[in-house]
Amino acid sequence: MTETVTPKTVGMATSETVAPETTGVSTDDTATDDVDTIGPKTADVHRAPAPIPFHRLLAVETRKLFDTRSGKIMTGTLVALTLASVIGRGVVSGPQLHALVGAAGIGFGTLLPVLGILTVTGEWSHRTALTTFALEPRRRRVLAAKCLPPLITAVFASLFAMLVAVPVTAVVAGVQGVPATWEIDPLALLGWTGTGVLVVAEGLAVGTLLLNAPVAIVICLSTPVLWSVVRGLGTTGEVLAEWFDLNTTTDALMSGAMTGGDAARLAVSMIFWIVIPMTAGVVRTVRKEVT
Amino acid sequence: MIEFHHVSKVYRGVKVLDDVSFAVEPGSVTGFIGPNGAGKSTALRILTGLSRATSGSATVLGGPYAELDCPASQVGTLLDAGAQHPGRTGREILTLGAMTLGLPRSRVGEVLDLVGLTARESRRTFGGYSLGMKQRLGIGHALLGRPRVLILDEPANGLDPQGIRWMRGLLRDLSDSGCAVLLSSHLLHEVEQVADHIVMIGRGRVLAQGAVDELGQGRSLEQTFLELTASTDRSAA
Structure with a gap:
C-alpha cells in the first residue's frame, strides 16, 4: 500500500x-x-442530558421484579397459593365471603415479605448494583423506586384475594346448597390490606438494613415464634410484645376497630421494625462501596 | 475528559491507591495496565462514583460522575461483565438499560448487532453465556447511550482472538469519532495495539505513563512493563 x-x-x-x-x-x-x-x-x-425521571426508575424496578425466572415463579406461587387457600377455606368453612378473603392472608404473610426482601437484596447478591448505580448514582432514588413496587403488589394481592373470594363464595354456596354470607366489614378489609403492606414494608426495611436475603428472611418469618416465647416470659414479655410485635399490633388494625392506644402501639412497632431499620439501611446503602 | 487528581484510597487499612494522577483526552484510547490486584478496578470504581477516594478526586467531563445528569448517557461503563442476574436474558439486560436511559427499544437491537450477539443468543439467560458473550453484552450495554466517554474494566478478558480484533476496531472507530476511551487490562498485548497512551500501575502507584511509542523508547513495551512491575509483583514480595 x-x-x-x-x-x-x-x-x-x-x-x-x-x-x-x-x-x-x-x-x-x-x-x-x-x-x-x-x-x-x-x-x-x-x-442538556435530562436527569432520569423517577417514573422511569419505577418502571424499570417494577420490571425487574418479574423479568427473572425466580420472579416469575414467585408471582405464580402467589397467585396459586391465593386461589388454593381461598377455595380450600370455602370448602371447609362454607360460603362466608369475609373469611374467604382472610384465608389468602396466610400465603401473603410469608410470600410478600420475602418478595420485598429479595427485591432489596438482589442487587447485592447478584452484584447488579454495579450496573444499577452506574446508571443512576443517586442511590436513594433507586431505593425508593425499588420499595414501591412490592408495596403496590401487596395492595393488588389483597384486591386479587377479594376478587377471587366473591365467585368462590357463590360457587361454594351453590354446590353445598347453603345460603352465602356476603357481609364484609370494609374497615377490617382495609386494615387487612394495610397489614399486608406493613408486613412488606418490614421485609423491605430489614432487607435493606442487612443486605442479606437468607438472614433477613429468617428474621422476618421467625419473629411470630420468637414473640410467643417473649410473651411466655411473664408480664414484662407481654408488655414488650404488645408494643413491639408487629403481628400483635396489627391485630387491632385487622379487626377494623382501633383505639387510640392501639394506634400508639402500632406506631411504636412500626418505628421499631420499619422506620429505624429502613433509615439505617438507606444510610448503609448510600455509603456502601460497590464492588 | 477523564482526570485523576492525586487519588489515594485506603481500604481496610491497606493503601490500594497511592497518589494516582493521569488524564484521558478526547479522541484517544488510554490503556490502564498493571498486574492483578494493582488497583485498576478500584480506580475505575472511584471514577464512576461507586467507591470513594480517601483523598484526591477523579472527574469525568469536568465533574464527579455521580453529579452528572444521567451520567450513563454520556459515559459508558463496563465494570464487571459477570455482574448480571443469571436468570435474565441478554436482551432483557439491555432493555432495562435502554429503559433507564429513556432510549427507544430499537436501540437494543442495534446494540446487539453492533456487538455481534444473535437474536437467538440474546434470548438466552445470562447464566448460560460464555465469558466472551458476557463481555460483548457488557460492551453493548456501555454503548447504549452513545457515550462520549467509555470506561471499560478488563473488556478483553475471555474474548477469543477474533473478538479481541473486533473490539480493537470498535474502540478505534470510537476514538476516531472523538470519544475518550479508558480501558484496563492485565495483559499488555491486548492494549498496546489499540491504545495511544498507556498508564502503568502497580501496587496502587502509577509507575509510568505516556504515549505508546514514547514509552517503548526502542525497547519493547513489554520489557518496560515487566521491569516496572517486577518490583511490585506479588510473587516478588
Whole structure:
C-alpha cells in the first residue's frame, strides 16, 4: 500500500490490505459499518442530558421484579397459593365471603415479605448494583423506586384475594346448597390490606438494613415464634410484645376497630421494625462501596 | 475528559491507591495496565462514583460522575461483565438499560448487532453465556447511550482472538469519532495495539505513563512493563 490512508478508509479495507505495522486499527467489517450507531451524539444532544425521571426508575424496578425466572415463579406461587387457600377455606368453612378473603392472608404473610426482601437484596447478591448505580448514582432514588413496587403488589394481592373470594363464595354456596354470607366489614378489609403492606414494608426495611436475603428472611418469618416465647416470659414479655410485635399490633388494625392506644402501639412497632431499620439501611446503602 | 487528581484510597487499612494522577483526552484510547490486584478496578470504581477516594478526586467531563445528569448517557461503563442476574436474558439486560436511559427499544437491537450477539443468543439467560458473550453484552450495554466517554474494566478478558480484533476496531472507530476511551487490562498485548497512551500501575502507584511509542523508547513495551512491575509483583514480595 503506497497511498496514505485516512482512518475512515482504513476500516473499509480488508485486513489483508492494511499493513499491520503502520496501524493497530485493522478491523473486521462489523465494527466500521456501525460508526453511525456507536459514535457519540452531536454536541446539541449532549448539552442538556435530562436527569432520569423517577417514573422511569419505577418502571424499570417494577420490571425487574418479574423479568427473572425466580420472579416469575414467585408471582405464580402467589397467585396459586391465593386461589388454593381461598377455595380450600370455602370448602371447609362454607360460603362466608369475609373469611374467604382472610384465608389468602396466610400465603401473603410469608410470600410478600420475602418478595420485598429479595427485591432489596438482589442487587447485592447478584452484584447488579454495579450496573444499577452506574446508571443512576443517586442511590436513594433507586431505593425508593425499588420499595414501591412490592408495596403496590401487596395492595393488588389483597384486591386479587377479594376478587377471587366473591365467585368462590357463590360457587361454594351453590354446590353445598347453603345460603352465602356476603357481609364484609370494609374497615377490617382495609386494615387487612394495610397489614399486608406493613408486613412488606418490614421485609423491605430489614432487607435493606442487612443486605442479606437468607438472614433477613429468617428474621422476618421467625419473629411470630420468637414473640410467643417473649410473651411466655411473664408480664414484662407481654408488655414488650404488645408494643413491639408487629403481628400483635396489627391485630387491632385487622379487626377494623382501633383505639387510640392501639394506634400508639402500632406506631411504636412500626418505628421499631420499619422506620429505624429502613433509615439505617438507606444510610448503609448510600455509603456502601460497590464492588 | 477523564482526570485523576492525586487519588489515594485506603481500604481496610491497606493503601490500594497511592497518589494516582493521569488524564484521558478526547479522541484517544488510554490503556490502564498493571498486574492483578494493582488497583485498576478500584480506580475505575472511584471514577464512576461507586467507591470513594480517601483523598484526591477523579472527574469525568469536568465533574464527579455521580453529579452528572444521567451520567450513563454520556459515559459508558463496563465494570464487571459477570455482574448480571443469571436468570435474565441478554436482551432483557439491555432493555432495562435502554429503559433507564429513556432510549427507544430499537436501540437494543442495534446494540446487539453492533456487538455481534444473535437474536437467538440474546434470548438466552445470562447464566448460560460464555465469558466472551458476557463481555460483548457488557460492551453493548456501555454503548447504549452513545457515550462520549467509555470506561471499560478488563473488556478483553475471555474474548477469543477474533473478538479481541473486533473490539480493537470498535474502540478505534470510537476514538476516531472523538470519544475518550479508558480501558484496563492485565495483559499488555491486548492494549498496546489499540491504545495511544498507556498508564502503568502497580501496587496502587502509577509507575509510568505516556504515549505508546514514547514509552517503548526502542525497547519493547513489554520489557518496560515487566521491569516496572517486577518490583511490585506479588510473587516478588
